Amino acid sequence: MGLFDRHAGLLDAYRDVRTTGADPFQIRMERVLSATEAVINGRKTLLVGTNNYFGLTFDPSCMEAAIEAIRAEGTGTTGSRIANGSYSEHVALEQEIAEFYGKKHCMVFTTGYQANLGVISTLVAQGDFLLIDADSHASIYDACKMTQAEVVRFKHNDPSSLEARLRRLGDRPGNRLVVLEGIYSMLGDSAPLKEFIDVSKKYGAYVLVDEAHSLGALGEHGRGLCESTGVLDDCHFIVGTFSKTLGAIGGYCVSNDPDFDILRVTVRSYMFTASLPPSIVASVRQALRVVKARPELRTKLWENVATLYDGLAARGFKLGPEHGPVVGVHLPDRSTAIGFWRAMLDAGVYVNVAVPPATPNGVSLLRCSVSAAHSKEQLAHMIEVMTGIGRQMGLLGPQLRAVAG
Ligand code: PMP
Numbered sequence: 001m002g003l004f005d006r007h008a009g010l011l012d013a014y015r016d017v018r019t020t021g022a023d024p025f026q027i028r029m030e031r032v033l034s035a036t037e038a039v040i041n042g043r044k045t046l047l048v049g050t051n052n053y054f055g056l057t058f059d060p061s062c063m064e065a066a067i068e069a070i071r072a073e074g075t076g077t078t079g080s081r082i083a084n085g086s087y088s089e090h091v092a093l094e095q096e097i098a099e100f101y102g103k104k105h106c107m108v109f110t111t112g113y114q115a116n117l118g119v120i121s122t123l124v125a126q127g128d129f130l131l132i133d134a135d136s137h138a139s140i141y142d143a144c145k146m147t148q149a150e151v152v153r154f155k156h157n158d159p160s161s162l163e164a165r166l167r168r169l170g171d172r173p174g175n176r177l178v179v180l181e182g183i184y185s186m187l188g189d190s191a192p193l194k195e196f197i198d199v200s201k202k203y204g205a206y207v208l209v210d211e212a213h214s215l216g217a218l219g220e221h222g223r224g225l226c227e228s229t230g231v232l233d234d235c236h237f238i239v240g241t242f243s244k245t246l247g248a249i250g251g252y253c254v255s256n257d258p259d260f261d262i263l264r265v266t267v268r269s270y271m272f273t274a275s276l277p278p279s280i281v282a283s284v285r286q287a288l289r290v291v292k293a294r295p296e297l298r299t300k301l302w303e304n305v306a307t308l309y310d311g312l313a314a315r316g317f318k319l320g321p322e323h324g325p326v327v328g329v330h331l332p333d334r335s336t337a338i339g340f341w342r343a344m345l346d347a348g349v350y351v352n353v354a355v356p357p358a359t360p361n362g363v364s365l366l367r368c369s370v371s372a373a374h375s376k377e378q379l380a381h382m383i384e385v386m387t388g389i390g391r392q393m394g395l396l397g398p399q400l401r402a403v404a405g
Pocket of ligand 1: 111112113114116137139181185210212213240241242243249250251
């Protein structure tokens with residue numbers, strides 16, 4: 001058996017996709033024009049699938065900060081913080097993120113994926129229990145593979161399912177760590193966090209919340225679902241990413257645990273990879289200042305979410321369960337989703353196509369992400385294009401056609 005034989009099924013499916021000329025994995029952004037536009041296949045394309053929630057990738061102050069940092073400190077750190085040491089700016093960034101959350105400690109990682117992978121797999125060990133939502137992100141599932149703790153899955157967004165699992169563990173010794181997400185990345189739904197916290201407290205479980213998609217978007221100060229649901233003090237660990245609202249790359253974990261810093265010499269995805277380059281650290285520090293100073297970006301984001309979500313819903317699309325910066329559009333099957341995605345791209349609108357096994361419950365989706373940088377006109381255009389294709393493909397029912405005019 002050859003090394004790649006075990007992927008035969010996937011290879012066949014992938015070959016099919018490629019021969020139709022609709023390969024979502026071969027997209028080339030030939031030129032990125034702004035936070036909301038790029039040239040793809042020679043055509044100016046509207047971006048509605050890049051997690052650029054505040055549009056900060058082209059924020060002049062963040063760009064300037066990055067450029068200055070390159071001039072001052074060079075292009076990279078060329079090693080891990082364990083081997084090459086920390087730059088003052090790494091430490092400053094960690095202090096600023098800790099302060100932002102009102103927590104004592106923060107560790108910065110090179111990606112959010114590495115933050116989840118390393119922190120979760122290290123916090124629990126043999127004899128402990130790791131309780132995860134069934135719809136958890138791949139980085140959380142991968143952490144499960146790396147830990148020796150017993151992994152227990154509960155039903156998506158269902159505190160009673162978590163309670164049943166915790167009850168069943170009874171008085172077996174060992175720590176319990178519950179892992180949740182602020183906003184889920186495929187359908188844009190948020191966790192009933194207060195209820196989850198109540199259950200976790202009742203059973204003495206620690207809670208870690210991944211705020212990858214909710215940083216900036218939720219809470220009075222943009223601290224995420226923990227803030228908007230009033231449970232910041234009850235979340236033992238908050239993980240997040242710099243790659244979405246903050247427009248760069250990197251990840252973090254904050255906590256009040258007095259021994260938190262021991263993770264710096266135990267988490268392998270922190271110790272054995274190069275640290276963030278000065279330009280990224282500088283642009284992230286500036287992006288955090290922008291998040292604090294410009295709450296109107298959050299207001300604009302939610303106005304745009306309402307425009308896109310309500311516009312698509314009114315035209316008959318079946319969407320994720322609630323308003324959120326991620327809008328998942330349900331389609332009947334994988335090939336319809338890929339065909340629809342391709343038609344959107346040909347019409348100059350880029351969204352994500354998400355199909356099994358990357359999606360919960362085997363659903364096929366077009367995954368849209370909204371940005372504060374989108375204009376009303378751009379969103380109206382996006383809705384018009386999507387509705388036109390939906391009609392052409394016979395996916396919108398007659399009564400819904402009437403709504404769509
Ligand atoms: N957690 C969630 C819920 C995510 O959606 C993502 C990215 N898609 C990550 C973690 C990883 O973030 P990063 O891009 O920083 O690796």
